[in-house]
Amino acid sequence: MTMSAARGVLRVVEHHAFVYRRTWRGTVFSTFLNPILFLAAIGVGLGSFVDSSNPSGVEGVSYMMFLAPGILVATAMNTATFESTYPVMAGIRWLKTYVAMILSPLDSRHVATGQLVWVGLRLTFGAIVFLGVMVVFGATDVPHAVAMLPVAVLTGVAFAAPIQAFAAAQTNDAPFAVLFRFVIMPMFIFSGTFFPISQLPDALQVVAVLTPLWHAVALSRGIALDMLDPALALVNVAYLTAFAVVGLLASYRTFSRRLAE
Amino acid sequence: MSTDSKSPLIHARGLTKRFGEFTAVDSVDFDVAPGEAFGFLGPNGAGKTSTMRMIGCISPVTEGDLEVLGMDPERDGSAIRGRLGVVPQADTLDTELTVKENLLIYGRYFDLSYKEAGRRADELLEFVQLTDRANDEVEPLSGGMKRRLTIARALINEPSVLLLDEPTTGLDPQARHLVWERLYRLKRQGVTLILTTHYMDEAEQLCDRLVVMDKARIVAEGSPQSLIEQYSSREVLELRFEDGVTPDLEGKLDDIVERTEQLPDRLLLYADDGEKVAEVLHEQGIHPLSQLVRRSSLEDVFLRLTGRRLFE
Numbered sequence: 001m002t003m004s005a006a007r008g009v010l011r012v013v014e015h016h017a018f019v020y021r022r023t024w025r026g027t028v029f030s031t032f033l034n035p036i037l038f039l040a041a042i043g044v045g046l047g048s049f050v051d052s053s054n055p056s057g058v059e060g061v062s063y064m065m066f067l068a069p070g071i072l073v074a075t076a077m078n079t080a081t082f083e084s085t086y087p088v089m090a091g092i093r094w095l096k097t098y099v100a101m102i103l104s105p106l107d108s109r110h111v112a113t114g115q116l117v118w119v120g121l122r123l124t125f126g127a128i129v130f131l132g133v134m135v136v137f138g139a140t141d142v143p144h145a146v147a148m149l150p151v152a153v154l155t156g157v158a159f160a161a162p163i164q165a166f167a168a169a170q171t172n173d174a175p176f177a178v179l180f181r182f183v184i185m186p187m188f189i190f191s192g193t194f195f196p197i198s199q200l201p202d203a204l205q206v207v208a209v210l211t212p213l214w215h216a217v218a219l220s221r222g223i224a225l226d227m228l229d230p231a232l233a234l235v236n237v238a239y240l241t242a243f244a245v246v247g248l249l250a251s252y253r254t255f256s257r258r259l260a261e
Numbered sequence: 262m263s264t265d266s267k268s269p270l271i272h273a274r275g276l277t278k279r280f281g282e283f284t285a286v287d288s289v290d291f292d293v294a295p296g297e298a299f300g301f302l303g304p305n306g307a308g309k310t311s312t313m314r315m316i317g318c319i320s321p322v323t324e325g326d327l328e329v330l331g332m333d334p335e336r337d338g339s340a341i342r343g344r345l346g347v348v349p350q351a352d353t354l355d356t357e358l359t360v361k362e363n364l365l366i367y368g369r370y371f372d373l374s375y376k377e378a379g380r381r382a383d384e385l386l387e388f389v390q391l392t393d394r395a396n397d398e399v400e401p402l403s404g405g406m407k408r409r410l411t412i413a414r415a416l417i418n419e420p421s422v423l424l425l426d427e428p429t430t431g432l433d434p435q436a437r438h439l440v441w442e443r444l445y446r447l448k449r450q451g452v453t454l455i456l457t458t459h460y461m462d463e464a465e466q467l468c469d470r471l472v473v474m475d476k477a478r479i480v481a482e483g484s485p486q487s488l489i490e491q492y493s494s495r496e497v498l499e500l501r502f503e504d505g506v507t508p509d510l511e512g513k514l515d516d517i518v519e520r521t522e523q524l525p526d527r528l529l530l531y532a533d534d535g536e537k538v539a540e541v542l543h544e545q546g547i548h549p550l551s552q553l554v555r556r557s558s559l560e561d562v563f564l565r566l567t568g569r570r571l572f573e
Contacts, residue, residue, distance in 0.1 A: 011370050018366050019357045100353035102319055104370035104418075105343040260319055261280070 012114020161247025346415035405436025
């Protein structure tokens with residue numbers, strides 16, 4: 001009996017779902033409350049400040065309309081980063097649940113792909129909730145929300161794949177704090193989520209354009225505000241997809257090194 | 262692909278594992294027959310675990326030939342693993358799941374239906390005496406219970422070969438005996454057991470045949486009894502002296518003692534009849550602080566073969 005790739009991946013996803021059945025309560029707060037707090041505090045609170053001093057709006061729309069599609073993909077990035085660091089370290093080193101998997105017909109590729117697919121499912125669920133909150137806050141409508149969903153998931157996966165490759169290569173969790181502080185956090189702030197990058201000095205604009213989050217924000221906001229440039233959108237999608245694919249291939253290497261040596 | 266009852270289940274020739282410059286397993290040869298309990302005995306770092314991981318198709322072979330269940334680990338790793346049960350050295354139980362859920366999800370890895378996995382899980386929990394803990398969390402279980410649960414998990418696919426890496430390391434004596442007793446039962450049911458251990462009593466209790474490993478190589482092979490007969494005397498006289506100072510015995514016992522071994526805390530005299538050696542010592546006016554006559558063990562075999570003890 002040889003395990004087909006799809007079936008092997010499915011078994012790994014099943015494992016994550018099994019565990020999630022017992023641990024989901026702890027994630028409810030961050031999944032539901034974070035978007036509400038964010039949109040309420042920053043969108044409405046800060047937004048009224050911005051809008052009153054900026055009657056023509058940010059890029060022609062209210063701050064809430066401008067901000068929400070950016071926060072949507074940035075949240076996907078944050079979720080993906082968290083879900084691809086500590087849980088991977090746990091699977092390989094702390095709880096060794098991944099080590100147990102490869103004693104069965106599953107192999108390290110099934111484990112790596114299954115981890116990514118699982119994070120993709122979590123991202124999908126989180127993004128649906130976020131988009132629902134956006135609709136409730138009037139930051140978008142349902143058709144636009146539906147169109148933004150795949151962008152949010154692609155964004156998350158584009159981060160999750162290289163980060164799980166990175167996480168598997170680490171021997172302890174100290175580098176994760178560095179990743180959050182010096183990579184994810186600056187990207188969160190400076191990649192066009194909160195303000196157009198045209199506000200940045202020229203040199204930093206170049207750096208911002210190279211970050212995957214900028215491409216994600218461009219797509220998401222382009223859809224939300226009906227100002228998508230198809231050619232640029234294609235570049236955005238290709239850029240994010242490249243991160244996902246290269247990241248997954250890299251994680252095959254690092255997972256295999258850690259699990260099967 | 263099939264294995265008839267005569268051909269070995271595991272066949273290794275020149276099997277080698279290197280990690281960069283470091284050679285963990287250096288060209289070892291061995292065969293394991295169906296139904297046999299086969300052991301790798303040796304100290305930590307001898308290469309036992311690396312050998313097991315190659316047999317378990319987890320770690321790729323660097324060099325040499327290895328056949329498991331008549332298949333090639335490199336090509337058929339997944340299929341081989343589907344027919345093996347593996348009890349790794351470190352606990353890899355899922356502490357976020359209950360005892361029974363650990364077995365259920367593991368059964369899924371082997372493509373069992375939930376119904377079938379559930380049926381086998383109940384049976385196996387009975388077998389390892391954990392039925393009353395089925396719906397408990399894993400974490401509060403004792404070390405012995407966790408090890409038994411890991412053994413149950415390794416049996417979920419009804420494997421014909423069970424690989425056990427240091428199955429009782431870290432367990433208290435009572436827990437060890439419980440594990441051994443379950444392993445005997447499996448052996449009686451015809452399951453082939455392959456285990457590593459650095460406990461000579463475990464090797465003597467469980468193994469029909471074993472290889473002694475030291476520094477990445479196999480240094481001897483045989484049944485526990487034949488190894489003892491070949492490499493040691495029937496009995497050993499252990500002596501301790503005041504302040505650890507050993508009197509000069511040079512030439513005094515040559516005709517009745519085959520070999521002596523000076524350890525930091527005691528002197529071992531290998532002889533057919535330990536009592537008689539003790540008597541001769543007394544007649545010569547030598548009075549040790551304490552003396553003990555015992556049967557030779559695999560520990561003595563190991564000492565003879567390597568000049569070192571299993572635990573150092």
